[in-house]
Amino acid sequence: MDVTELLAEKRNIEGLNLSGMALTDVLAAEPYRFTNCDLTRADLSEADLAGHVFEKCVLDETDFRGSDLEGARFEGGGGAKTRFGRAELTDATFVNADLSGAEFGNALLTDVNFTGCRMIGARLTGARGTSFFLSRSNLTLADLSGCSFRKHELEGIRFDEANLASCDFTGAVFTDCRLIRARVVDTRFTKADLRGADLGEVDDGQLRALTGAIISSSQAAAILAVRGLTVL
Template sequence: MNFDGEDLSHKALADRLPPGETHVFRECDLTEADLWGASLAGATFESCVLEQTDFRKADLDGAVFGGGGGMRVRFNDADLIDVTFTDVDLSSAQFGGALLTDASFTGCRMIGASLTGSRGTGFKVSRSNLTLANLGGCSLRGEVVEGVRFDDADLSGCDFTEATLSDCRLRGTRLLGAKFAKADLRGADLGEPDDAKLRAFAGAIINQAQANAILAARGITVL
């Protein structure tokens, strides 16, 4: 079923979407639309307005989101296996309880988004802004994370074991209990090297300039 340029705001849509079909939404207004529990596996959302759209408990496995977006989209407890988000505004989006195995976020604006409490074996994120986001307990183990801003984000308990962080920023980031064993941080901006960060970075790989900055902050000069 195709929806092109339709105003679907504030509508209950789940009953209009029969299971077993692939649904396509192009440039639709889904502001506060109710898609709770909807069958949307493999669906496409192209440049849609998603202001406070309710996708809670929806089946979005393999869905594709490109462009568009909006504040406070709710994906709580949804199935998001293999879903792709590209250039989507997901500011303050809620993913608590969502199954995010092999989901990918590329070029997304995710300021203040909450992924803590999400489920699955891990997801991918690149070229995205996660300032003030909450990823507490999430796994990015072994992933290549490129061009991501984690400024003032909460990464407490996150697993970055053997991950590579390239062109990423970790300024003001909360890292209590995070794991960075064998993670390659040589291409990351580590921000202020306080004691809490250094404990989290135990076992990580850093470069000489980063090491010098850490020592300099403690009054030690390397000649």
């Protein structure tokens, strides 16, 4: 049975090598569950993938651009430079997925949850929608410029060296987070609770961006110490 026949007959696909294949016009209308499949550089652009499940799949350079991924679930697996540009991702879930270098430009990220994900160097700038949620994820070197985290509860997030320019963290609460050397030009932290964040060494530009934020006495002492002041 060839791949096309298999995909026409079954909806639970396990251990299949689909790397480099054009799949948009091959899949049936009903949701599939892909488990341990290799989708490296597979073309799923402009596909109807609402409700599909991708579990422990290899997604290196997989093309989901312009696809309908509403309610889709990605659990484990993943890969480098997966492309989600222009995709519809409302209510999608990413759990313990590797999204390093993933591209989400102009994707609709409404009520999307990223939990336990490796998102080093991911690009979410330009994404549409204002309600994607992050938990226990590594966004080191990620580009999140212009994204809104207004009143979000951010737990276990690494924003080290991330581009947070023009982000809105108004009223956000940071718990067990890191913001070391993050770019915070025109970033809003009004009433943001940063007491649970490792700020690293705060330079003058970062300090200006923190205007209106809530910090601890130990954080304030560390900021003043590098400027030659001692808090008693």
